[in-house]
Amino acid sequence: MAQLGGALNWDLVDRLHKALRVGNVSVTKMAAELGVHRNTVGNYLRGTTPPDRRTLVTWALACGVPLVWLQSGETPETPPSPDGPDGVNVRREGIEPPTR
Secondary structure (H helix, E strand, O other), rough: OOHHHHHHHOOHHHHHHHHHHHHOHHHHHHHHHHHOHHHHHHHHOOOOOOOHHHHHHHHHHHOOOOOOHHHHOOOOOOOOEEEHHHOHHHHHHOOOOOOO
């Protein structure tokens, strides 16, 4: 059997996909949230184009996942701030934090 090593670790592309599933957000809705064409979102999801920080912040907010997890795969010990990932107040119209 081949040595898998770090091949089973989740990378950014995996986390982007997982965030969409967890947040029940479609590619079309994410494209609208980001203000980009859905092909751009597809490029992020294939790993063709790396998303910038602003894109990751919007992605995290739209999906209701912690920004730090999306960026690094680390789960924060404290719940995310209601103002947004990492306490950054980045609310825009159309992005609402998940209700609990």
